[in-house]
Amino acid sequence: MDALRSLVQPLVSGSSMMDGMKLVVLGGTVETARRVSSSAWNHFVNSFFLTAHFSEEDSPYDWLMLWLSRRPEWQRSREFETTTRAAHAGQVSGWEDDPDLGAEFDQSNGDAPPSKTRVIFQPTFDTTHTIYWRGHWLRVRRSRGTDGCEVLSVSVVARSNTILKALVLHAKREYEAEAVHRINIYFADPHGSWRWADARHKRPLGTIVLEPGVKEMLLGDARDFLASEKWYSDRGVPWRRGYLLHGVPGSGKSSLIHALAGELMLDIYVVSLSSAWINDSVLLGLMGRVPKGAMLLLEDLDAAFTRSVQRRADAEDKQGKEQDGKKKKEGRDKDLSDLNTLSLSGLLNALDGVAAAEGRILFATTNHLEKLDPALSRPGRMDVWVEFRNASKWQAEALFRNFFPSSDPEPEEEIDEAALAEIDIPTTPSSLRSSSSLWSSFGGSSTSIADMTIPSSSESSAPSTSSRKGKQEPAIPLDLPQFGASNTAYIPPAPAPEIVAAHQGLRPLDGKTLARLAKRFADAIPDGEFSVAALQGYLLKNKSRPEAAAEEAGSWVVAEREIRERLLKERQAKEIREKIEREKRKEQKREKKAKEKAEKEKAEKEKAEREKKEQEEKQKQEEIKTAETETKADSSDTTSEADSAVVVESPKEEPAAVAEDSSSESSDDDSEESDGEVQKQTRPTMSARDQARAQGQSWGRQVPI
Numbered sequence: 001m002d003a004l005r006s007l008v009q010p011l012v013s014g015s016s017m018m019d020g021m022k023l024v025v026l027g028g029t030v031e032t033a034r035r036v037s038s039s040a041w042n043h044f045v046n047s048f049f050l051t052a053h054f055s056e057e058d059s060p061y062d063w064l065m066l067w068l069s070r071r072p073e074w075q076r077s078r079e080f081e082t083t084t085r086a087a088h089a090g091q092v093s094g095w096e097d098d099p100d101l102g103a104e105f106d107q108s109n110g111d112a113p114p115s116k117t118r119v120i121f122q123p124t125f126d127t128t129h130t131i132y133w134r135g136h137w138l139r140v141r142r143s144r145g146t147d148g149c150e151v152l153s154v155s156v157v158a159r160s161n162t163i164l165k166a167l168v169l170h171a172k173r174e175y176e177a178e179a180v181h182r183i184n185i186y187f188a189d190p191h192g193s194w195r196w197a198d199a200r201h202k203r204p205l206g207t208i209v210l211e212p213g214v215k216e217m218l219l220g221d222a223r224d225f226l227a228s229e230k231w232y233s234d235r236g237v238p239w240r241r242g243y244l245l246h247g248v249p250g251s252g253k254s255s256l257i258h259a260l261a262g263e264l265m266l267d268i269y270v271v272s273l274s275s276a277w278i279n280d281s282v283l284l285g286l287m288g289r290v291p292k293g294a295m296l297l298l299e300d301l302d303a304a305f306t307r308s309v310q311r312r313a314d315a316e317d318k319q320g321k322e323q324d325g326k327k328k329k330e331g332r333d334k335d336l337s338d339l340n341t342l343s344l345s346g347l348l349n350a351l352d353g354v355a356a357a358e359g360r361i362l363f364a365t366t367n368h369l370e371k372l373d374p375a376l377s378r379p380g381r382m383d384v385w386v387e388f389r390n391a392s393k394w395q396a397e398a399l400f401r402n403f404f405p406s407s408d409p410e411p412e413e414e415i416d417e418a419a420l421a422e423i424d425i426p427t428t429p430s431s432l433r434s435s436s437s438l439w440s441s442f443g444g445s446s447t448s449i450a451d452m453t454i455p456s457s458s459e460s461s462a463p464s465t466s467s468r469k470g471k472q473e474p475a476i477p478l479d480l481p482q483f484g485a486s487n488t489a490y491i492p493p494a495p496a497p498e499i500v501a502a503h504q505g506l507r508p509l510d511g512k513t514l515a516r517l518a519k520r521f522a523d524a525i526p527d528g529e530f531s532v533a534a535l536q537g538y539l540l541k542n543k544s545r546p547e548a549a550a551e552e553a554g555s556w557v558v559a560e561r562e563i564r565e566r567l568l569k570e571r572q573a574k575e576i577r578e579k580i581e582r583e584k585r586k587e588q589k590r591e592k593k594a595k596e597k598a599e600k601e602k603a604e605k606e607k608a609e610r611e612k613k614e615q616e617e618k619q620k621q622e623e624i625k626t627a628e629t630e631t632k633a634d635s636s637d638t639t640s641e642a643d644s645a646v647v648v649e650s651p652k653e654e655p656a657a658v659a660e661d662s663s664s665e666s667s668d669d670d671s672e673e674s675d676g677e678v679q680k681q682t683r684p685t686m687s688a689r690d691q692a693r694a695q696g697q698s699w700g701r702q703v704p705i
């Protein structure tokens with residue numbers, strides 16, 4: 001109290017300067033005390049909190065975001081953020097189905113088909129939300145880390161982290177239950193990372209029409225593999241399995257992979273080897289980051305090596321050009337192939353090198369098996385090969401049955417014992433010791449779609465031989481966890497109105513009629529001529545007219561053949577035109593080159609002549625100079641004697657004087673005496689001229705005497 005009084009006293013009685021200073025000190029002291037106490041309190045409180053951080057790059061972030069979006073506290077929050085970003089399986093809005101909120105916006109634009117975009121609800125950045133869960137208060141905060149990544153922090157007052165573990169597990173289960181009807185697709189990006197691209201609806205395996213046994217074999221083999229981690233590690237065999245699907249376009253390769261991923265509940269990681277930016281190190285990094293239990297899809301495997309062939313050609317071309325001199329590479333394709341430096345050894349290394357991920361299933365597709373290097377096909381890289389051909393009659397019939405509804409229950413199909421007997425799967429892991437067996441035929445059909453190489457990997461679980469024709473039962477009933485299999489929270493979206501209308505107007509066919517029409521359709525379709533995709537296109541056009549679809553199939557085949565023939569002719573004509581054009585361009589190039597060469601030669605010749613002339617001219621000039629110099633030297637010797645004569649005698653009279661002198665010299669000695677002065681002057685001049693004549697030079701001008 002005394003202290004306070006002593007502080008206040010001077011304010012009342014002292015000078016104003018001192019008073020001000022004291023006020024500042026007082027204010028500062030109070031603020032410091034406030035901050036210290038607040039920080040101490042926070043420290044005290046935080047020491048009781050356990051905090052877990054979840055980065056957006058890790059899966060638990062997605063699990064928790066989904067869980068949060070469903071919390072009522074979250075939805076009552078006064079601070080939230082919305083986004084129309086494509087909905088990840090784990091980022092489904094808590095409000096999306098609330099009609100009052102108009103959570104769906106129709107974003108139709110011009111002629112484009114209307115697309116629905118869902119509003120995603122998520123916590124705002126840097127705000128703390130409190131949620132009550134299982135008797136604990138959780139403090140949740142979403143922020144951005146130093147590396148720019150979003151981080152979700154969950155804090156709870158507890159002695160151990162059990163509650164946080166329980167929360168993560170709970171969120172994971174909810175997430176997986178949500179994802180049970182979808183498969184996530186990830187694409188490789190140019191930075192060598194996997195980017196989530198889409199969550200697609202699963203495709204039922206039953207909608208894929210393949211010869212009996214193919215799907216069952218693949219499904220059973222993949223399940224066997226996924227359940228055999230221990231078997232592989234016990235034997236020191238890398239836990240990897242590769243499937244190569246090859247064959248004609250539109251025969252169901254991609255569709256089968258999609259359906260299998262759905263059946264096995266695996267996410268798909270897609271990398272296109274023909275991407276411009278792909279190279280050995282990027283691919284290696286990508287392969288190493290494929291999570292365990294995922295499906296890796298390498299599309300158009302042959303494309304990578306078509307590029308490398310192209311690259312080699314370019315390199316040779318470039319080398320040739322460099323030798324020639326100056327020309328540079330042109331064109332976008334070449335630029336791209338400069339970036340795409342994927343090599344076969346790089347691919348092989350990525351597939352089964354030291355850094356390659358384990359526990360993944362690899363699917364690769366190609367339309368041109370013949371272009372693949374044999375090194376790719378060895379067991380361990382591609383363990384199972386399946387060939388896809390154009391549709392057989394059996395497939396055409398099955399496709400027809402899939403398309404049109406029937407009022408009868410599905411008839412039980414007979415087990416084709418003969419066909420099953422042909423499916424010979426070794427019960428020991430022969431693939432690991434020697435080459436595998438070849439499945440050349442399925443279902444007893446002579447026009448089977450699949451040739452397969454199936455090295456079995458485990459004694460315990462070879463694909464069952466009791467699978468039924470046309471049924472999608474797994475060949476090996478393995479007890480894999482089926483998260484969310486009984487989930488009813490998610491209802492697949494309703495089909496488009498026009499499809500509903502078409503189906504409502506369509507009277508289901510009774511079993512007999514359907515069988516008759518399907519048979520009729522199959523009879524009209526030639527074996528192995530059309531792809532399943534082409535048949536599907538025809539049936540889609542007639543999806544509400546099953547009778548017409550069966551009836552008109554024959555004329556469709558004729559029309560298709562005509563179209564193909566016309567297209568073939570057009571293509572051939574185009575090729576011929578292009579060939580002629582190419583020849584013409586080549587000829588023009590040749591002519592241009594010849595012309596350039598002739599012009600160059602002419603220019604060089606002219607240059608050489610010019611140089612020769614210049615040389616001669618120069619030489620002449622030098623000789624003249626030499627002669628002048630000598631003349632000057634001679635005349636300077638006689639200058640003293642001839643000076644007076646030069647002055648007295650006219651130079652024009654020189655020839656006469658010379659003649660006179662020469663004649664008088666020999667005839668008259670007296671005249672020598674009398675003309676003594678003139679003789680003295682002319683003699684040296686004569687001698688210089690004679691000297692010049694003796695050298696055979698012509699005088700360009702009159703030398704003054």
Ligand SMILES: Nc1ncnc2c1ncn2[C@@H]1O[C@H](COP(=O)(O)OP(=O)(O)OP(=O)(O)O)[C@@H](O)[C@H]1O
Nearest residue numbers: 207208209210248249250251252253254255532533
């Ligand atoms: N065997 C099949 N069963 C059911 N549908 C099929 C089958 N084959 C093709 N289709 C249908 O044809 C279309 C194209 O099929 P898909 O893309 O799977 O063929 P693909 O063999 O992968 O072709 P590409 O080699 O050109 O990629 C899809 O809509 C698919 O539904």
